[in-house]
Amino acid sequence: MSTTITPPTPPKSTAIENAELRDWKAAIAADAQTPPPGLFSSAFLQETAAMTRRLFIQLQRRPTTLAAGVIQPVMWLLLFGALFQNVPQGLFGDSQNYGQFLGAGIIVFTAFGGALNAGLPVMFDREFGFLNRFLVAPLASRYSIVMASAIFIAAMSLVQTAAIVGLSAFLGAGLPDVLGLGLLVLIVLTLVLGVTALSLGLAFSLPGHIELIAVIFVTNLPLLFASTALVPLAFMPPWLQVVASLNPLSYAIEPIRYVYLHGDWGLGSVVMQAPFGAVTLGGAIAVLIGFCGLSLALVHPLLRRRIA
Template identity: 30%
Template structure:
């Protein structure tokens, strides 16, 4: 008696499946964020402390040097960036959590490309981080930033772009990590120096040459500066104060236009996404 052979049909991978996978991963990130109120609160505490506690303290020291503006107004774009960046990195870190609990393996055996999973993860992280940043936007009036619709829309777009790039960077790091402790250690080592060197907390004008070079090669500088220029474009401050607090980023004496900075952030994000997809395809 011959055993009957049962045929197995493998569902072909199509573009529609990849699009659906992106939607599913994005939706999962949104649900995870909405159900984790502790994460929402803890991610907001640090930038609020920096803005209202340290910003107020530093403001008392430089009050006579920068007349006509609150130092917290200067720090405000940097605190938006800090909120977005930290939230985006934590979103990317959930990949390590999924790997530890076996959920990642279930996604990897699905008939969709791993690139679709990475894209969905990056979009989800960007949307979640932007939503978190909206809360900081709501505090704009408390630090002297006007509630201009054009300004708010501009900041939202720049926040999303920065968050997408940072999430792609986080996914790149998380692709080979086996536990959350390793990921958070590497994340702190990579993000904190970049954050401090981005001009989020101090002006980029009149820096020592070595520090100017470090801020120029720091990718986060090109995410923070467009936000600051958008904010200062809506403020009425003396020209000398604007030159001191909002000098922009210069290459060999040439001040980069905002559109160039945004283009750099977008290009870096696409490049990091490509590397992240490559690393993810190699991961087990």
Template identity: 55%
Template sequence: MGNSFIPDNSASLPLRQPQRARTGSFGQFRQETMALARRLFIQLGRRPSAFVGSIIQSLLWLMLFSALFAQAPRGTFGIEGGYIQFLAAGIIVFAAFGGALNAGVPLIFDREFGFLNRLLVAPLVSRTSIIFASALFIVSTTLVQAAAIGAVSFLMGAQFAGGFEGALIVALVVTLLVFGIAALSLGLAFVLPGHIEMLAAIFVINLPMIFASTALAPMSFMPLWLQLVASANPLTYAIEPIRHLFLHSNWSWADPVLLAPWGSLSLTGCVLVLLVFDVVAIALVGGTLKRKLG
């Protein structure tokens, strides 16, 4: 390579201040967020095994769990169709939750390998762009995954009754849940000492959150204490609306979809709860970022 650092025409060293793009903060925020998200998509394209693996895993869950209760008497789960009809919503949320919970893993490796410093010394408009980029990525991949689960469960006999508009609401609900969980996972990735602790935390959180929700069994199957836990679990607020849309073609926003021990909640109510969950999550993580990073 020789001494090619120093070109003969050294005038080529660019030194004037390079021109900045869009002047507004919002434009800049968008620019940095999209750039960070683009990196995640490039990684996905070149290293797809984790994504492919998570799709395979959720399809396996779908098949195995539905087989587990395939012989249960009709009507056991409070619905007319088979268990698969009941389960599809649970598996969609299970997959979405798993993906979102892992959102912090790449970040913690960036931290350990020093790549995060590159982001932290840059004049980002807001470091929440790191969170938004990751959430954008996870939401996109999760929606693809949810569609795959929906398609396979259809082949297995689960009809989605909710129609096109219902499907959009499913997408909205998944997005809201994933956004909040991904933000919390990223917050965890900033706070925990390293990837071992992060993986341990994910391990501890993942399955218990599923079992303490209505993913696999209806609320009415549970003892009161678990009902209380499940109705405080954000997953339940995503599962119940999706399940309702799977089962009802003539749904409306005011339908009571979640039957908690303390009363019932409408579709609108569930979406609002998820929205509040997101706001709280981003506020919590934004605050952590400020405290941790100054």
């Protein structure tokens, strides 16, 4: 038996070179010595858009992620709502029923959970070596990696929030006015940005996805239960009241809840009676923005060292 080994056809040598590309590269090399383009350059926008597009293509091809992301909070709302359906009226503040009370908690908890998981895809990219493609490329700034994740998670959160708001309205919780909805979106986005930053910080500093999942696991539910998502502050033992009024989630939940229940809300409205004093709506939002700023500041040097 004999076989002839045919070498694969040689590639067309002319195609390796591209004159147009050469010109473009020469132009790039010419301004190569200028300082790197900043966070608002077109180069930064281009790379961020491309990385974000990848995340949305992934979502589109794996619609399960989106379906699960919407079904989960809906289940929370239905099941938790049913669980506490027979609680005497008045126990949950001004709410007409528990479902009405719960909506704000589920919105915030869902957004929080999504943002907390933001680091996982980045961690997998690190583990598979895909992230190296970004790291060897002449990115305008490696913050585009962070920005792409944040945009994606924020968009996901808004879709989920819309689903919860819609279902709550259907279940009789009513709808805040337009300004109230705007405030709701602002609160969700602020929380998402702060938590996404922390999660990405973890994704770049923990050794692997096992550790990251462990951290997510021990953070997620305890923060839910130690917040005002499921019951009002007055319902808790004193020590838990202290914990819950230090929990940033409470500062996202209470303003949303207030806006849901009171048409005449304002920045001075008292939304929570913490053990250390009354918290106004404006105060709660200031705390949230402070939390977001703090987590960005905390993660900044870490990201700088790891990826910048």
